[in-house]
Amino acid sequence: MKITPKVIQFFKDKFSFAADKVLEIYQKPFEVNYKEDKSPLTEADIKANEILTQAIQTLFPKDFIVSEEVKLSRNIKLPDSFWLIDPIDGTKEFVDKTGDFTLNIGFVEKGFPIWGMVYSPVYDELYFGGRDYGITFEKNGIVQELNKKTHQEIIALISRNHFTGKEEKILNQLGVTQKNQMGSSLKICKLATNQADVYLRFGETSEWDIAPADSLLIASGGTIITQHLDRLFYGKPSLNNPSFVAFSSNYIKKNPDYMEKLKSIF
Numbered sequence: 001m002k003i004t005p006k007v008i009q010f011f012k013d014k015f016s017f018a019a020d021k022v023l024e025i026y027q028k029p030f031e032v033n034y035k036e037d038k039s040p041l042t043e044a045d046i047k048a049n050e051i052l053t054q055a056i057q058t059l060f061p062k063d064f065i066v067s068e069e070v071k072l073s074r075n076i077k078l079p080d081s082f083w084l085i086d087p088i089d090g091t092k093e094f095v096d097k098t099g100d101f102t103l104n105i106g107f108v109e110k111g112f113p114i115w116g117m118v119y120s121p122v123y124d125e126l127y128f129g130g131r132d133y134g135i136t137f138e139k140n141g142i143v144q145e146l147n148k149k150t151h152q153e154i155i156a157l158i159s160r161n162h163f164t165g166k167e168e169k170i171l172n173q174l175g176v177t178q179k180n181q182m183g184s185s186l187k188i189c190k191l192a193t194n195q196a197d198v199y200l201r202f203g204e205t206s207e208w209d210i211a212p213a214d215s216l217l218i219a220s221g222g223t224i225i226t227q228h229l230d231r232l233f234y235g236k237p238s239l240n241n242p243s244f245v246a247f248s249s250n251y252i253k254k255n256p257d258y259m260e261k262l263k264s265i266f
Helices: 005-026 043-059 091-096 165-173 186-192 207-220 249-254 258-265
Strands: 065-067 081-089 102-109 112-120 125-130 134-139 155-158 178-181 198-201 223-226 244-247
Touching: 005 043, 005 102, 005 112, 005 125, 043 065, 043 081, 043 102, 065 207, 081 091, 081 207, 102 207, 112 186, 112 207, 125 186, 125 207, 134 207, 155 165, 155 186, 165 198, 165 258, 186 198, 186 207, 186 244, 207 223, 244 249
Parallel strands: 065 081, 155 178, 155 198
Antiparallel strands: 081 102, 102 112, 112 125, 125 134, 198 244, 223 244
């Protein structure tokens, strides 16, 4: 799999098209259904999934695709490389109309996310890149200069829907001085662009929730460490992730002993 400028432009066009369709639904009353796991599902999830799946199949017809909206056999053995699609990460945010939802694709190779693209339709923010590609952040179609300065505050991004007293204690142990609420994979994108420092998530997430933005975090020098004190990897039979902490490169620079802190926490 090689990501060329033509591939990037093709995906950008398809993301823009998908976002237009999603926003048409978002701006009107819409029906909300619920899956077996009680997570919400809307017409926007289905439409975005269709467009993004077709985009990948057009460019890489032989590649394997895993999508949140396509049920796979339980504990399937995945190939060494595959695509992950989360057509709308933050469907609860979509339903509540907070704006904090994203469209996501990512490519995994031998357990690591090596390229991804994440788009926020409401904020018109596009993030893409990976291990060998660097990271690009565009807002309103204009490339933004990445934040390379180390800010004084240690900023944690916390979920509106998944935050407990246990997390509060750990964030304090990590030296967090400011907490901002945010939904979806935008949290990891903000870490990748050094606009924030820490994202702690207890409980399971699915690989498609995290891998696209994680590829950007890796490209920026950040990392995600699981409760087992190892690097988060992908291609697990269950497609579920354990609890984890994501760190920006700025946090790691300021706290080179961060792994020791985690050992005392987990």
